[in-house]
Amino acid sequence: MAPQISPSILSADFARLAEEIARISGSADWVHVDVMDNHFVPNLTLGLPVVQALLDHSPLPLDCHLMIEDPDRWAPEYAEAGAKSVTIHAEAAKAPIRTLRTIRAAGARAGLGVNPATPVDGFEDLLGEIDMLLLMTVEPGFGGQKFLDVVLPKVRRARELIKGRDLPVWLQVDGGVSAETIERCAGAGADVFVAGSAVYGADDPAEAIRNLRAQAEEATAKANW
């Protein structure tokens, strides 16, 4: 699959979210929405009412990343509201298979996220239940952190597992993705790139996205996964 860019609005101006999405609408593929509950992660951002409001204003599909303690309770509601992708965390879900199936049944892509220290091998049997595997490349909770190179072998391993099963599962990396790190991610097999500060910290977010995409495309072509 051609690389996709999903800018995280965690680094955008929360007082002007609709305008911030408009700034990237001609260049990004998705809008990445970080839902944090101050329990699963030590930060509190936004929830379903804000996502519902954004759905009325976003020309781009919403890629909702639930960093919350009880995704089984909430994930179906994000999908039913109209989010096109909903990711739950493996470390938090108590009934992941049921929740992933409910997300899909509501018409959204189902994502499974894992933190940097969580291995992917334990989840290989779930690959048939998901549309996307999200690998955190920072500890979840905050934007602007340094990319964790230690996760790159896991990105490669995840790509091998997906390829070995010949499944159309997208592989998303999230955290510290920038012009300095995106080539390594794409080379390891990632194909969906979340970037917060690298996009919204730039003078021209659209130009930053175009540059990230060009780098990812070049590295993907070289890696030939």
Ligand SMILES: O=C(CO)[C@@H](O)[C@H](O)COP(=O)(O)O
């Ligand atoms: O989920 C998270 C953080 O928990 C990410 O989506 C960050 O928001 C990405 O921001 P940058 O690391 O790109 O600044």
